[in-house]
Amino acid sequence: MKDKYDQLRIKWRSTLIGDYENNLNDIDVKKYVYSVAQRGEQFWLSMNKENSRRFLWEDLSNDRISGPITDSYERLRKMALAYSLKGSPLENNKELLRDIISGLDWMYENKYNERASYYDNWWPWDIGAPLRLNDTVILLYDELTKTQIDNYMKSINRFVSDPTVCRSDKIESTGANRVDLCKVVAVCGIISKDNEKLTAARDSLSVVFQYVTEDDGFYRDGSFVQHDAIPYTCSYGAVLIEGLSVILYILDNSPWKVLDPAVENIYQWIYNSYEPLIYKGAAMDMVRGRAVSRHFLQDHVIGHQIISSIMRVAMSAPEPHHSNFMGMVKQWIKEDSSKSFFEGIDITSIINGKALMNNEDIITKGELVGHWNFSNMDRVVHRGEGYGLGISMYSKRIQNYEDMNDENKKAWYTSDGMTYLYNNDLKHYSDDFWPTVNPYRMAGTTVDTMERQVVLQKDGMGGQRKSSKNWVGGTSLNNLYGAAGMELESGFSSLTARKSWFMFQKEIVALGAGITSTDNRTIETVIENRKVGDSTLIVDGSPMPNEIGWHEKLEKVRWVHFQGNNKGSDIGYYFPYGSRVNALWEERKGRWRDINADGPATVISRNYLTLWFDHGINPTDEAYGYVILPNKTSEEVKNYCDKPEIIVLENTKEVQAVKNIRLNIVGANFWQDKEKTVEYISCNKKASIMIMEKNNTLEVSISDPTMENQGAIDLIINKPIKKIIFKDENIKVLQLEDQVKLTVDVIGASGKSFYAKFSI
Helix, strand or coil, rough: CCCCHHHHHHHHHHHCCCCHHHHCCCCHHHHHHHHHHHHHHHHHHHHHCCCCCCCHHHHCCCCCCHHHHHHHHHHHHHHHHHCCCCCCCCCCCHHHHHHHHHHHHHHHHHHCCCCCCCCCCCCHHHHHHHHHHHHHHHHHHHCCCHHHHHHHHHHHHHHHCCCCCCCCEEEEHHHHHHHHHHHHHHHHHHHHCCCCHHHHHCCCHHHHHCCCCCCCCECCCCEECCCEEEEEEHHHHHHHHHHHHHHHHHHHHCCCCCCCCHHHHHHHHHHHHHHHECCCCCCCCHHHHHHHHCCCCCCCHHHHHHHHHHHHHHHHCCCCCCHHHHHHHHHHHHHCCCCCCCCCHHHHHHHHHHHHCCCCCCCCCCCCCEEEHHHHHHHEEEEEEEECCCCCCCCCCCCCCCCCCHCCCCCCCCCEEEEEECCCCCCCCCHHHHHCCCCCCCCCEEECCCCCCCHHHHHHCCHHHCCCCCCEEEEECCCCCEEEEEEEEEECCCEEEEEECCCCCCEEEEEEEEEEECCEEEEEEEEEEECCCCCEEEEEEEEEEEEEEEEEEEEEEEEEEEECCCCCCEEEECCCCCCCCHHHHEEEECCCCCEEEECCCCCEEEEEEEEEEEEEEEECCEEEEEEEEEEHHHHHHHHHCCCCEEEEEEEEEEEEEEECCCCCEEEEECCCCCCCCEEEEECCEEEEEEEECCCCCCEEEEEECCCCCCCEEEEEEECCCCCEEEEEEEEEEECEEECCCEEEECCCCCCCEEEEEEEC
């Protein structure tokens, strides 16, 4: 008779091999089973089966690094899957089974056992190897002896007996690492039938469910940070939600069910942290850290893995979350035309995803539109109809990038105000963007053109750093419109600048001021760097040559239209000052190995269109301004230029402000702690502000992007006001009638936007 541990083991096994007997002829199921069997057979054939062997695979024979331990167990795991899957050509192949078990025993005797000691990286010992070994034991449980199972579990217990600590020095585990360690201990508990382990794994998750105010974890504004200062929602955060989704599913309806009421925070994470960052199936790269340099994990691949985890959470979520999450997942699967969700995902997700898409009772959630300031990780997302915009920044709180483990080696400028524009060209940031894009010309950035050297982490930090500046953040109005700003301090030169973005759904205004450098090098601001196909460029109504190598300095440009690679990917640019713009069509070549030591060495070629401002050598207080117009035709861009709907009110290092006359919104970033007036707004402190007049009402949103104001921001609005309709409790109204005087308490606000509404 199966006991409660056996029931959990069988349930865990079902997540690995699925239940698809009624779907054996489904094309995607057949592809999955065939691909797993093919990969398993490749590893089987290449496996060293000699009695005197010193390694299982020759390419994993390096004894000085710990990665091959994880990789060896991963190959044995894949072989075990090929043996276990129904319909696999290797299903129940006894010779394969013999060699898998022989490999497990060899690893126990020679590599991973209760006598082994840490060397090189800690992660394979604590997480990589035990996760894969556990899965393999679950798959082959009935084929293994009790002695073998006990030996394998003793190996894991040597390194992971307590999920709250990790590494040889046993530091406290956090975030995704804590979840992975809980997963290791939970499965060990299931296999060993150990109540204490299962209880420890469950209870050790509680700290993960809590919101944090510093360091690693989820913040209430939707931010997720790992490694103390790196935005990692769609990398470590993807691992975290995957692990939680499986553990919660497995332990549900068992004696070890998670009862901590804070577990329901995971539902808010899906709404606030994940949903804004997944665009038509792609996970935004600006919150993936060094993972963007992994050739096998481009944005749609990891996006689909996160979607799979959200679908798993939805399975046991109460209403209305269940329906919301399922509608969300259905929307993503349906609208991702660049990569099928059912290609490369696990078998359980294929089955569940097919059932979801065939369920007419589940309604797609619809396109997500809105604005999100992730103040605690220096990221902004703005989503309008048919596009999404991401802005990547850094400050004294958040690091500019991470290049550890010889990964992400040319990410120098990816947080210097880089803008990511997502539209219907869903392959723009996939299809080998990162090894081929010019790393000196990331869209949205203001950069010194000095030649950089790749510096490995072991040889120095290579440019990884925080800034000394704290003015990085913004404000949001009605969750639809937003302002953002960054005081840029280059990590590699004397370059400084103040950069702002004002986002109004139909347009995004980008301003730069105070651009100064003294290093005798050219300074550039990159407007766009787009991977192109057979595209066209129109400047002030005139088509430009569409040929590789074309480069021109375009004078007094008022508008530019870029025809995208497919419908829904056109982009317009309006230049309110009439600007000199450099334009370049170029072929760029690169290798994944250039940015990641484990990447392929194959040379890849992609074509790019780059637009930029040249600020010259040693600029002093230089400025720029442009407006991004997503999805507009060339005629619409021309009409916008003829009758622009935005006015630049001021663009200086004291204040950057614009007015949208269509919406009657003023957005302003105040850069100094002194009284300053722009339009009808006076402010005495560093602040980000948006004000909208509409239907006899006036709405105000204000924040302290520095997060260091230990008092208040005083604001005067020179407009006659009748009465207060609503205000946040942090806002005090000192005067009404002829003008409004407000004081906003921002102590401890962590960049939060405060809101008030008045009748006028």
